[in-house]
Amino acid sequence: MDKMPGWADAVLVPLISLLxxxxxxxxxxxxxxxxxxxxxxxxxxxxLMRSSGWGYTLYYATNFIFTGLAVAVAFHARxxxxxxxxxxxxxxxxxxxxxxxxxxPNWYVALLGATVSAxxxxxxxxxxxxxxxxxxxxxxxxxxxxxxxxxxxxxNYILVNILRPQGAMDPATARFPEAAQLPTFQDMxxxxxxxxxxxxxxxxxxxxxxxxxxxxxxxxxxxxxGYEIRAxxxxxxxxxxxxxxxxxxxxxxxxxxxxxxGMMALNTTMGEAERLVMxxxxxxxxxxxxxxxxxxxxxxxxxxxxxxxxxxxQGGAELALWTNIPRELIVVIQALVxxxxxxxxxxxxxxxxxxFLASRRKA
Amino acid sequence: MDFxxxxxxxxxxxxxxxxxxxxxxxxxxxxRAGIFDIGLEGKMLAAAFFSAAIAAITGDVWMGLGAGxxxxxxxxxxxxxxxxTFRGNxxxxxxxxxxxxxxxxxxxxxxxxxQGGRTPSLIGAGRFEPIILPGTAELAGVPIIGPIYxxxxxxxxILVYVAFAMVPLTWWLLYRTRFGLRLRAVGxxxxxxxxxxxxxxxxxxxVVGICGILCGIAGAYLATALQxxxxxDMTAGRGFIALAALIFAKWRPWYxxxxxxxxxxxQAVALRYQNIDLGAFVVPVQFMDALPYILTVVILAGFVGKxxxxxxxxxxxxxxx
Numbered sequence: 001m002d003k004m005p006g007w008a009d010a011v012l013v014p015l016i017s018l019l020x021x022x023x024x025x026x027x028x029x030x031x032x033x034x035x036x037x038x039x040x041x042x043x044x045x046x047x048l049m050r051s052s053g054w055g056y057t058l059y060y061a062t063n064f065i066f067t068g069l070a071v072a073v074a075f076h077a078r079x080x081x082x083x084x085x086x087x088x089x090x091x092x093x094x095x096x097x098x099x100x101x102x103x104x105p106n107w108y109v110a111l112l113g114a115t116v117s118a119x120x121x122x123x124x125x126x127x128x129x130x131x132x133x134x135x136x137x138x139x140x141x142x143x144x145x146x147x148x149x150x151x152x153x154x155x156n157y158i159l160v161n162i163l164r165p166q167g168a169m170d171p172a173t174a175r176f177p178e179a180a181q182l183p184t185f186q187d188m189x190x191x192x193x194x195x196x197x198x199x200x201x202x203x204x205x206x207x208x209x210x211x212x213x214x215x216x217x218x219x220x221x222x223x224x225x226g227y228e229i230r231a232x233x234x235x236x237x238x239x240x241x242x243x244x245x246x247x248x249x250x251x252x253x254x255x256x257x258x259x260x261x262g263m264m265a266l267n268t269t270m271g272e273a274e275r276l277v278m279x280x281x282x283x284x285x286x287x288x289x290x291x292x293x294x295x296x297x298x299x300x301x302x303x304x305x306x307x308x309x310x311x312x313x314q315g316g317a318e319l320a321l322w323t324n325i326p327r328e329l330i331v332v333i334q335a336l337v338x339x340x341x342x343x344x345x346x347x348x349x350x351x352x353x354x355x356f357l358a359s360r361r362k363a
Numbered sequence: 364m365d366f367x368x369x370x371x372x373x374x375x376x377x378x379x380x381x382x383x384x385x386x387x388x389x390x391x392x393x394x395r396a397g398i399f400d401i402g403l404e405g406k407m408l409a410a411a412f413f414s415a416a417i418a419a420i421t422g423d424v425w426m427g428l429g430a431g432x433x434x435x436x437x438x439x440x441x442x443x444x445x446x447x448t449f450r451g452n453x454x455x456x457x458x459x460x461x462x463x464x465x466x467x468x469x470x471x472x473x474x475x476x477x478q479g480g481r482t483p484s485l486i487g488a489g490r491f492e493p494i495i496l497p498g499t500a501e502l503a504g505v506p507i508i509g510p511i512y513x514x515x516x517x518x519x520x521i522l523v524y525v526a527f528a529m530v531p532l533t534w535w536l537l538y539r540t541r542f543g544l545r546l547r548a549v550g551x552x553x554x555x556x557x558x559x560x561x562x563x564x565x566x567x568x569x570v571v572g573i574c575g576i577l578c579g580i581a582g583a584y585l586a587t588a589l590q591x592x593x594x595x596d597m598t599a600g601r602g603f604i605a606l607a608a609l610i611f612a613k614w615r616p617w618y619x620x621x622x623x624x625x626x627x628x629x630q631a632v633a634l635r636y637q638n639i640d641l642g643a644f645v646v647p648v649q650f651m652d653a654l655p656y657i658l659t660v661v662i663l664a665g666f667v668g669k670x671x672x673x674x675x676x677x678x679x680x681x682x683x684x
Contacts, residue, residue, distance in 0.1 A: 028467075032474040080454055128660075138663035139672070141454050142610065145401070145603055146656040146663075153653035161647065289458060326473050326480065331466030335459050343445035343456035350449075 004356040009349075014294050014301075016348050017340035018308075025333045034325055042322060043315025053314060055185050055200020059272065061310030062202070065209040066264035067288025068306050069216050070257045072297040076220055077253035078233040083129060083144025084261040085285025086151030087122040091262025093155060094121030095269045096163065096173050096276035099180040107204075110180040114270055115208065115263060122262015123255040125151060130254030134247040140254070148285075159278060172277040182271045203271035209306075212260065213299040219256070220299075229253050261285060290334050293342040309334070366507075370514045372631050377519065378589060379634075380627025381526045382407065382581045386605035387612070387619045388526075388533050389577035395537065395614055396570040397550035397675040399453040402442055402460035403578055404602025410435040410582025412468035415482040415593035416475060418489040424587050427489070431586075432579030438464065439575030447567050450679030461602075469595050482586075482593040491520035491588035520588040522580060529577070533616040546570060550673035553680040563680045581605075607659035614673065626655045 026036035047057045067084045074081035081087075098117035104110035129143035159171040168174075182204050185197035220226040232239040232249040240246060268280045287309055294308070295301025316330035340348065386403045393400040410431035418427025438460050445456035469480035476482055496517035502509045537543040545566055549556045553563045585601075586593045608626050612618035632639070633651035640646075 028470065032470060080452075082454070082458065132660070132664050136663075136665045138660075138665070141401070142606070143660055143663055146607065146660050149600060149603065149656045150653045150660075153649040153656075156652075157647050157649040160649075286458070286462070289455070293455070324473070326469055328466040328469040328473075328480070331462050332470060333466075335462035335466055338455060338462065339441075339445070339459035343451040343453075343459055344449055345451055346449040347451075 004353050008352065008356065010296055010298075010301075013345070013348055013352065014296060014341055016352070017345070018294070018337065020340050020348070021333060021336035024336050025329070028329070028332055029325065032325065034323060039319055039323065039325060042318055043311070046318025046321075047311045047314035051196045052198050052200045053318075055197035055202040056314040056317070057202075057307070057310040058185070058206050059200065059202040059267065059310070060313040061306045062206045062209045062267045062271075063264050063282065063284035064287050064291045064306035064309045065213060065303060066267070067261055067284045068291030068295060068302040069212055069288075069299065070260035070264075071288045071292035072295065072299070072302055073216060073220070073229075073260065074253055074257040075292055075297045076226075076233045077229045077249055078236075079133070079250065079253060079257075080141050081126070081144055081254065081257045081261075082141050082289065083126065083147050083151075083258075083285070084264075084288045085281055085283070086144070086148035087125045087258040087261035088264045088281040088285050089148075089151045089155050090125040091118040091122035092265035092269045092276050092280045093158065094118045094262060095265050096176075099176040099270060100163075100173060103177075104179045106179055107182055111182060111204070111208070111266070111270070114180070114266060118262045118265050119259035120262075122265075123259040125262070126254045126258025127251070130251045130258075133254075134250035156278065159276065163276070170277070172273075173275045175275045176270065180270065181274050184271070201272040203267070205267040205271045208263070208266070210303070212263070213303050216260075217299040225252065261288070287334060290338045290341070294337055366510070370510055372628075372635060374514045374518075375631040375634065376624060376628045377515065377523060378627075379630045380623045381519075381523045382585050382589065382601055383605045383608055383626055384526045384620060384623040385522075385529065385577050385581035385584065386602055387608045387623050388529050388616065389574040389581065390606055390609045391533065391612075391614055391616060391619055392546070392570050392577070393574040394609065394676055395550045395673055396546050396567055397553060397673055397678065397680075398442075398446055398567055398571055398574075399457065399677045400442065400571075400574060401454055401457035401603075401606060402438065403574075403605055404598050404600065405457075405461035405464035406435040406438045406575060406578035407582035407585065407602050408461075408468055408596070408598045409438055409464040410579040411586035411597055412472060412482070412582075412593045414579075414583035415485060415586035416472070418485055418587050419476075419483045419592070422487070422489050424485070424489055424491055427587055428580070428583045431583035432576050435579030435582060436572060436575040439571045439578075443568050443571040446679060447564055447571070450681065453677050453679075465596060468593070472593065472595075480595040485587060485591040489587070490591055491522055491584070493518045493520055494524070520584070522584040522588050525580065526584070527620075530616050530620045537616065547673075550675055553675050557680070557682065563682075567680075578602075604655050607655050610659050610672075611662050613671070629654050 029036040029039055047053045070084050071081055094117040095114045098114045102113060125147060129140050129147055132138035132143055133140040163173045164171055165174045185200060185202040189196040228244045228249055232244055236246060264284055265280055269276050291302055291305040291309055294305040312330050312333055316327050319325045320327040386407055390400055390403050413434035414427040414431030417430035418424045442456050442460055445451040446453040472480045472482060499513050499517045502512045545556055545561055549563055549566050557563050585597060604626050608619060608622035611622040629651055633648055637648045638645050
């Protein structure tokens with residue numbers, strides 16, 4: 001059977017899905033008695049019209065790039081890693097331990113060390129579900145969900161009982177030393193005359209996220225391992241026949257995925273809070289699902305989708321500040337994006353395919 | 364621990380196990396028919412909000428229950444549309460439903476009541492009141508049996524009894540009726556059901572509907588019986604604990620009851636005692652919180668008896684041409 005052209009599949013289908021999600025979101029806003037056009041203007045003003053707004057947008061986007069890449073890598077091996085949230089939590093623990101207990105000389109060595117630690121901790125948290133899936137056939141979606149809850153309990157225990165400084169009330173670690181604090185965009189781009197990105201949390205981790213996009217692209221499309229991951233994702237039996245070990249690919253893909261999710265904590269923990277707090281992940285692990293689906297599991301797509309969600313997050317905060325629309329609107333939009341780009345994908349694709357085939361028949 | 368405390372813990376076990384049990388049976392119907400449902404949480408949450416909201420507005424808890432069931436059913440239809448009609452990924456659809464419910468409930472609650480995403484507290488006929496079973500007064504004088512009857516068996520809301528009655532009903536429906544046979548078959552080998560001339564799509568929609576109704580009752584119970592009103596994210600992972608219980612029970616109704624009672628007991632103990640001092644060491648409350656999930660992973664790992672899901676679970680059915 002004929003297929004529709006690749007560009008339509010990669011660009012048109014997500015765009016139509018996004019449009020549907022946007023229309024429904026607008027209806028929701030009308031439903032609660034607000035003006036969607038004014039709301040959108042406010043979001044654009046707050047998120048994109050000032051450098052500090054951009055500072056927040058890019059900060060959120062950094063989180064979503066990491067978790068989006070994490071979900072995307074797993075998707076390539078046809079694994080649904082819903083445990084990005086838990087892996088990022090444990091990754092945060094890795095960041096905190098590295099920052100608190102190792103005397104780093106300066107921030108870039110600290111960033112390097114903390115990156116390794118975050119990735120290792122995140123990967124470690126993905127290892128057991130990966131192993132159980134590969135060796136014992138336990139469904140990875142269920143095990144990673146369970147591991148999200150276990151991670152929350154573990155982190156809660158460690159923060160309350162072990163890492164909390166004496167006399168402190170809130171469950172959080174002590175502040176990281178000076179040498180383990182990352183430069184923000186404000187430090188990096190402000191000149192003596194004009195302050196840029198004032199007060200915004202975006203920091204150097206953003207560039208690390210961009211670099212990881214590139215690295216994931218190289219991994220998936222330019223290495224033997226990436227080829228094996230894709231082959232396994234396309235057809236397990238064919239991959240097996242070609243001598244690719246399903247156990248190895250499942251475990252390795254999940255380790256990479258968990259590592260990427262763990263690295264997300266660098267941004268919130270080392271870059272922003274400068275200590276590990278209880279809710280350091282801010283739900284980014286789940287948004288990674290929406291980002292990967294919308295980005296069609298391609299690093300460039302993930303980058304663009306992460307920027308979009310960064311905009312939605314910052315814009316949503318502005319809405320909550322200035323109007324009666326609560327921040328939960330973003331959760332609704334996120335749900336609609338997951339619904340249309342993920343679950344109802346065929347609803348958009350089928351008619352579009354018919355349309356393309358019909359037009360081709362005429363020509 | 365004295366007898367009165369023990370009774371209180373067991374009493375709260377029953378209360379806390381009820382929403383788990385309803386959601387677990389909901390999941391059981393759905394997954395036995397081959398539709399994975401990780402959206403139990405979202406459906407319960409939506410039902411909790413709409414039942415509390417309508418009960419608060421009308422002052423009638425039965426209207427609330429109806430609204431809760433309808434809200435949950437609406438999400439079920441969405442799940443059916445995505446996973447049956449459009450043959451999408453059932454897991455992704457479940458995730459979307461969870462987020463949709465989490466966002467919409469707060470959004471609508473804020474719009475309707477302006478109380479920071481909660482409903483007004485329910486009073487009087489807006490709540491399910493405990494039912495005192497006949498004989499409580501007569502048995503009150505009898506030692507041991509009297510208090511057990513009064514605390515543990517009598518004095519729950521009607522929905523608790525509904526939930527427990529659902530267990531034998533589910534068993535009967537699943538194993539003793541033609542519908543149940545087809546339901547189980549459609550989860551194992553849908554092509555066989557299709558060959559026999561039974562509509563796979565129709566059967567699966569019915570089952571997704573049953574799942575919605577049960578989740579609706581579970582959510583309504585949370586907001587109108589266990590507590591008096593809706594607060595943001597009030598399901599607090601119960602949908603996932605129910606899912607864990609379902610796996611723990613290996614997709615069987617009676618075992619679902621035991622699993623839900625066990626997980627309810629864990630919640631009741633964690634609620635009553637923060638850290639449990641066993642003398643040699645202290646069991647932290649976080650461990651109690653995590654225990655249902657840890658147990659489920661152990662069961663899934665197959666070290667203690669293997670949990671094998673229905674064979675056609677998660678796979679959309681495509682008719683051969």
